[in-house]
Amino acid sequence: MRALESRHLFSLDIDLHPMIELGTTPVGGRRIFPVSGGTFAGERLSGEISPYAGSDVLLVRSDGSREQDVRLLLLTDDGSQILMTYRGRAHTRPQVPAHGETAQDLYLRTVPFFETASPDYAWLNSIVSVSVGERRSDNSVHYEVFEIL
16 A cells, blocks of 8 residues: 655635634534635635635534534636535644644644536546644634645
8 A cells, every 4th residue: 555645735714704602502512603705825726715605613522622614615716616615623732721722732634625517627526635724813714735646
């Protein structure tokens, strides 16, 4: 079996509206982060994130870790539309006190999938990708997204 290989797909910067605190539901604490826009840029595709079709529905689990469930509409520079969905996990590394975390203290990993009708980007429909992310102080999130080869 060969080793896992990857190739950089794009950098993603997501701007967020203020959080909506839904409260504690039977499955855990629910928070919703509506997406207000953003950008993505890579060698094979780049563009903007639609400010009208995206959100992160976050679940805070009883162990303090977070599960993401995200949908974004990517609008490429050449006019194509790509639905990006991802699920992921985030947690503060154990040695860091609560509410004292920095970007380096946060473990944030996701598994994005793509769906498009565009012939130019049809190759996205059949790839697997992973990303590494960080929260920023300006209420945005940055990800580096990699295609798994």
